[in-house]
Amino acid sequence: MLTALENRVGNLKESVGEMNETLELVEGRTDRFDSMEEQLSEFMLDSLGVNTEKMNGLVNSTVKKLVERDDTLKDMQQVMDVPKPEEFKGARSARDVDNFLWEIESTNKKRGGNAIGT
Known part of the structure; x- marks a missing residue:
């Protein structure tokens, strides 16, 4: 019985030794994964930093171009500003109104009716 126990203890010691080797x-491998995780994290942060700088450069360039275009459009608008005609201060005769309406009706008939459908 003592030898049987000694054999079991020996087997247990072997098992513990094998388990320790497996644990090591x-x-x-866990340490290597941790190292790889750190390297990947550093790489991603560096890449994001570079991409952020590029994106900021593009945004700033686009904003500058838009400001330049806005200034150009404002200049063009100032050139295109035309004085507005004075408000009509007279009377229209019934004949003028009737002629205008007749012209619209004849134009609609030539086109085949009202295109808008109202």
Whole structure:
């Protein structure tokens, strides 16, 4: 019985030794994964930083171009501003109104009716 117990203790020691070896292998791989994770994290942060700088440059360039175009449009608008005609201060005769309405009706008939459909 004592030898049987000694054999079991020996088997347990072997099992514990094998488990320790396996544990060391797993810990080594875990350390490598941690190292790879740190490297990947640093790479991603560096890449994001570079991309952020590029995007900021593009945004600033676009804003500058838009400001230049806005200034150009304002200049063009000032050139295109035409004085507005004075408000009509007279009377229209019934004949003028009737002629205008007749002209609209004849134009609609030539086109085949009202295009808007009202």
